[in-house]
Amino acid sequence: MMRATMRACALVFTLASSSSAQTLGSTVTTPPDAVTHDNHQPAGVMTGKVLKVRLEAVRATWRPEGADGPVRDVYAFAVEGGAPNIPGPLLRVPEGTELHVFIRNRLAVPLRLHGMGPRPRAKDDFVTMAPGKGLEFRFKSGAPGTYYYWGQTADSLFNQRSGADGQLTGAFIVDSAGAAPDADRIFVIGEWLGPIPKPGTPRKVTIVVNGRSWPHTERLTIPFGLPAEWRVINASIAPHPMHLHGTFYTVESRGSAMRDVVYGALNQRLVTTELMLPGSTMMMRWVPDRVGNWLFHCHILAHVTGRMRDGDATGPVTEDHHVEHDPARAMAGLVLGITVLPGDETAAPDLETHVRRRMTLHVREIPNRYGTDSGFGFSFVSDRGPAPPVDGASNPSPTIILTKGEPVVIGVANGVREPMAIHWHGIELESFNDGVPGWSGQTGQIMPPVEPGRTFDVNFTPPRAGTFIYHTHGHDSKQLVSGMYGALVVLEPGETFDPAVDHVVLLGGSGPVVPPGVEMNRSTKPPLLQVKAGVKHRFRIINITPNFTLAVTLRGESGPVQWRAIAKDGADLPPNQATMRAANQTIGVGETYDFEYEPTVPGDLRIDVLRLGNVLTTTPVRVVR
Numbered sequence: 001m002m003r004a005t006m007r008a009c010a011l012v013f014t015l016a017s018s019s020s021a022q023t024l025g026s027t028v029t030t031p032p033d034a035v036t037h038d039n040h041q042p043a044g045v046m047t048g049k050v051l052k053v054r055l056e057a058v059r060a061t062w063r064p065e066g067a068d069g070p071v072r073d074v075y076a077f078a079v080e081g082g083a084p085n086i087p088g089p090l091l092r093v094p095e096g097t098e099l100h101v102f103i104r105n106r107l108a109v110p111l112r113l114h115g116m117g118p119r120p121r122a123k124d125d126f127v128t129m130a131p132g133k134g135l136e137f138r139f140k141s142g143a144p145g146t147y148y149y150w151g152q153t154a155d156s157l158f159n160q161r162s163g164a165d166g167q168l169t170g171a172f173i174v175d176s177a178g179a180a181p182d183a184d185r186i187f188v189i190g191e192w193l194g195p196i197p198k199p200g201t202p203r204k205v206t207i208v209v210n211g212r213s214w215p216h217t218e219r220l221t222i223p224f225g226l227p228a229e230w231r232v233i234n235a236s237i238a239p240h241p242m243h244l245h246g247t248f249y250t251v252e253s254r255g256s257a258m259r260d261v262v263y264g265a266l267n268q269r270l271v272t273t274e275l276m277l278p279g280s281t282m283m284m285r286w287v288p289d290r291v292g293n294w295l296f297h298c299h300i301l302a303h304v305t306g307r308m309r310d311g312d313a314t315g316p317v318t319e320d321h322h323v324e325h326d327p328a329r330a331m332a333g334l335v336l337g338i339t340v341l342p343g344d345e346t347a348a349p350d351l352e353t354h355v356r357r358r359m360t361l362h363v364r365e366i367p368n369r370y371g372t373d374s375g376f377g378f379s380f381v382s383d384r385g386p387a388p389p390v391d392g393a394s395n396p397s398p399t400i401i402l403t404k405g406e407p408v409v410i411g412v413a414n415g416v417r418e419p420m421a422i423h424w425h426g427i428e429l430e431s432f433n434d435g436v437p438g439w440s441g442q443t444g445q446i447m448p449p450v451e452p453g454r455t456f457d458v459n460f461t462p463p464r465a466g467t468f469i470y471h472t473h474g475h476d477s478k479q480l481v482s483g484m485y486g487a488l489v490v491l492e493p494g495e496t497f498d499p500a501v502d503h504v505v506l507l508g509g510s511g512p513v514v515p516p517g518v519e520m521n522r523s524t525k526p527p528l529l530q531v532k533a534g535v536k537h538r539f540r541i542i543n544i545t546p547n548f549t550l551a552v553t554l555r556g557e558s559g560p561v562q563w564r565a566i567a568k569d570g571a572d573l574p575p576n577q578a579t580m581r582a583a584n585q586t587i588g589v590g591e592t593y594d595f596e597y598e599p600t601v602p603g604d605l606r607i608d609v610l611r612l613g614n615v616l617t618t619t620p621v622r623v624v625r
């Protein structure tokens with residue numbers, strides 16, 4: 001009954017909003033359903049070295065969350081006479097192809113069309129097409145790369161496309177001559193924002209990959225060991241730090257609608273998280289080296305929370321923890337599920353019997369940590385060093401120190417009143433230990449949430465030394481916002497962790513407060529950090545805030561100091577990337593960066609953490625002899 005009523009309302013809205021749209025003489029109808037697709041089939045007809053395509057911009061009825069989900073009245077590109085496509089029809093040609101793209105604006109409003117021209121392009125020029133107008137664009141493809149074409153209906157910038165015109169994006173791929181066109185995959189990220197609501201009510205938002213929101217996104221099944229080449233296009237208005245679970249990926253190119261910078265071997269980087277700003281593109285390569293279920297997702301909580309499904313990603317924190325049992329309900333938005341199938345061999349060191357170091361991570365509630373709200377913390381009992389107090393939590397969160405190549409078993413002991421799970425962010429490990437309840441593992445052995453009072457044993461052997469994160473997998477925003485995270489440092493064999501020269505800068509949420517802030521090492525007013533002149537110091541910077549892209553700077557009164565970049569996401573940088581630079585680093589959610597700094601003279605410095613130019617927290621740093 002409810003649904004019938006809502007449908008009727010939607011139809012009335014459609015009729016009303018299309019009453020001025022009849023310049024083309026068509027009858028008044030609900031716009032046709034948009035067809036979402038995964039960029040497998042290029043549009044158009046290739047004759048010799050000429051691709052002919054006829055496109056149109058039309059209104060569409062879009063269901064990004066499946067047949068039972070919300071209905072969005074949007075604009076979309078279509079192949080002439082065909083169904084509207086979200087994302088837009090794929091243009092894909094070998095280098096040297098001439099494109100003849102005819103496009104008609106079948107919207108009731110002017111269309112600004114961008115990107116119909118050869119690549120690279122110096123300038124983002126566009127053509128404004130009046131309602132009903134058709135135009136043909138003839139151009140040579142230009143250089144190989146990952147590009148896109150896009151439209152907008154408002155007199156606005158790319159990063160203001162958010163309503164009906166937010167899905168007017170199609171991939172434009174130029175292949176190197178001779179390259180096999182089907183060896184890779186193309187993922188177009190889109191975003192839809194509802195109208196600005198009344199003050200105090202949340203704005204509706206939907207974030208999609210290839211036109212669909214989790215759990216309706218494509219499920220990828222990949223054979224073990226077969227390299228995956230992915231092209232990712234962020235055609236949304238938000239930054240997305242894209243995180244791959246369980247293994248590293250190589251960033252092979254970064255670009256935009258206009259140009260693509262293909263990295264040579266020396267400039268490629270190994271990451272588990274790559275921050276993609278609005279409008280940017282990426283080519284990435286990874287080798288599925290562990291069987292089981294994995295995720296590739298945006299690490300911004302508001303872009304993957306299940307609450308987005310109700311159009312309410314920023315509303316009050318729910319007390320319903322049971323959604324955690326079901327990843328299909330717990331997450332939404334920008335999430336891709338990957339299943340790596342068994343191959344001829346599996347990377348199985350963790351399946352062997354080892355003598356393992358045994359440790360326990362006790363998860364604790366901290367009453368009244370945020371006013372009357374509880375926070376979360378941990379007490380970590382290692383097999384080495386003194387044991388912390390049995391009750392209560394360490395503050396800041398304990399840094400877990402492990403050694404490369406040493407097998408460990410970490411018991412996650414749930415001492416709080418709700419189910420939880422810990423994800424070992426950036427660590428290469430078996431799927432069952434990865435920490436996404438209801439998802440990690442393989443058919444027949446799926447990791448459960450850790451219920452109150454229970455302990456879940458996590459087995460792994462860290463294969464590389466570096467800076468990583470442990471954190472609740474964020475299905476429950478309150479857990480992440482309120483402190484269920486910490487730093488995980490893996491040392492080379494024989495090394496010991498020396499806090500006098502090794503400094504963890506752990507940036508996380510400031511509890512369920514409004515407006516949300518940032519805690520550094522679990523404090524909004526971090527204490528003085530003393531460092532010695534003439535000594536090399538390592539700064540391990542971690543952004544595990546729920547939603548903030550941050551800038552971190554180490555500076556004196558006259559500006560940032562110089563430091564040397566040494567690692568990203570736990571992977572050491574190759575020599576030519578491990579360069580001296582000004583100590584001012586943008587860091588997306590889920591990224592870690594390591595820098596080396598050697599102060600030369602005594603004096604006062606500070607670490608500022610900024611968001612959108614505003615300092616959120618400051619740590620005083622004193623350089624002494």
Ligand SMILES: [Cu+2]
Binds near residue numbers: 241298300
């Ligand atoms: Cu995102």
